[in-house]
Amino acid sequence: MVKHIVFWTLSDAEKSHAQEHAELLRGKFKALLGVVDGLEAIEVGVNYNGGEFDLALDCTFTTREAEAAYQKHPGHLAIKKIVHSIVAGRACIDYEI
Numbered sequence: 255m256v257k258h259i260v261f262w263t264l265s266d267a268e269k270s271h272a273q274e275h276a277e278l279l280r281g282k283f284k285a286l287l288g289v290v291d292g293l294e295a296i297e298v299g300v301n302y303n304g305g306e307f308d309l310a311l312d313c314t315f316t317t318r319e320a321e322a323a324y325q326k327h328p329g330h331l332a333i334k335k336i337v338h339s340i341v342a343g344r345a346c347i348d349y350e351i
Contacts, residue, residue, distance in 0.1 A: 255294070255351045256315040258324075261307035263343035272308050275340055276300045282333050283311065290327050292320020307345070314351075321348060 264272060280298040287293055295314040301307055315321040324330055 256318055256321045256348060257351055258311075258313040258315065258321050258348050259346065260311040261345045262309045262311075262337065262341045263306060264308040264340055265342040268340045269308060271340075272300050276309055279309070279311070279333065279336070282329075282336070283313075286324075286327070286329050289329060290320075290324045292316040293324060307343075309341075318348075318350075 264275065268275065276298050283296045283298055287296060292315050293313065294316060295312075297312045299310050299312075301310065313321075313324070315324065
């Protein structure tokens with residue numbers, strides 16, 4: 255199994271809409287379940303404690319290959335366009351469990 259975790263910092267203009275963005279992204283990412291082979295679980299959340307990052311994405315894949323295929327999937331690429339329009343920063347980690 256592989257974990258793919260991403261943290262985003264919203265642009266200053268978007269910070270007040272963090273919950274709305276999380277709900278939009280959660281729906282779009284959840285729509286990939288059953289569509290992207292090997293995607294086992296996916297969740298988007300808002301950081302309620304403040305700090306460096308505003309939103310988080312947590313994905314679980316069956317294999318590294320499944321995670322790599324997800325990166326190129328048209329559904330994921332469409333979501334990336336939305337994300338790029340609202341974020342100022344990003345951090346990511348991928349690891350095996």
